[in-house]
Amino acid sequence: MRSGHEVMLGTRDPDATLARTEPDRFGGPPFRAWNEQVPDAKLGTFSEAAAHGEVVINATAGDGSMDALGLAGAEHLDGKILMDVANPLDFSTQPVTLFAANDDSLAERIQRAFPGARVVKTLNTMTASVMVNPGGLAGGDHHVFVSGDDPGARAEVAGFLREWFGWKNVIDLGDLTSARGAEMILPLWLRIMTGRGSPMFNFKVVTEENAAG
């Protein structure tokens, strides 16, 4: 991988994933074609991927996250940082709602279900291409948030964001209840995306100190 780390992607059925020939649901190439471009990325079951990682990233669809992490196995998450990038989006309603919000969050549900994991919510507030290349949008002059009950895990994740992807502006929101706020920004994010017709934007917390020019 670009950042020099060994990465294994987990999926329910690796053989089925490798056999796919249709584009993925976002119109990208099927896995095998993508993997030819990124040959260092390994593919395994959810359990194998979680066992492989020193750090585990939950980038599954929000309504599949609990199942995927259950398949990953609590024993493969214990003591590890679990970066939770998912959002609890319920696409069955119009407008889209959140299936956990206000007095709960997907991140807290995951933490309760896997108390041995060090859950850190992050990267859920921008589109994937901005997550991994913040400098590609406005030179990185915008923000990413981290939330988690373990201050050390939050600091480690902030470091990963800088080191892996080049994030310059990381805001530590505090304990995991702050993930509610990070997830609850999604309805606004979706309306802005609809209005612009593009997901290529991100939020900046503008202060006197970081004002441009």
Place this chain on the structure above:
Amino acid sequence: MRSGHEVMLGTRDPDATLARTEPDRFGGPPFRAWNEQVPDAKLGTFSEAAAHGEVVINATAGDGSMDALGLAGAEHLDGKILMDVANPLDFSTQPVTLFAANDDSLAERIQRAFPGARVVKTLNTMTASVMVNPGGLAGGDHHVFVSGDDPGARAEVAGFLREWFGWKNVIDLGDLTSARGAEMILPLWLRIMTGRGSPMFNFKVVTEENAAG
């Protein structure tokens, strides 16, 4: 007023408001002392203020908004733009939650209760001093949102924001269900405020087009 408009503030009991000698709940001067600095601002009942205004602004506490607007009277709101600046904050929980969220919003509740009003949600996503003086923070390089079911009312309010306060960057989110997103940003806003120890910040929607420098 600075913007050249006649303003009347509504309150439950104007005599009681005028009799106050203690600071307001944010530590500001009591009404009479403030009014000596801003003598053009009139004071009346909620009903008198609503009858007076061509445009009515709901800047009451969220949990008092329905009562205040009920006292204002539907007959004084019919056909008028009602700018709703309030947030449905429930301070009885820790962390603070919203008493309307996700599949509803305070703005929609107001619109349902006063179907003759042209409700536009706006200015609820930043502190009061930034609302009325966006240029005082980072030269105004940040955003305000408008939501409402009446496109003409949204456009009028966007014009008011520019004319009255100098807002340069107004994002039209669309129909009033988008006020859910604008209100649901409050939990994140509150955590950022707590972390910074100051409410002097605002969100900017960073794109390639509006990138600094």
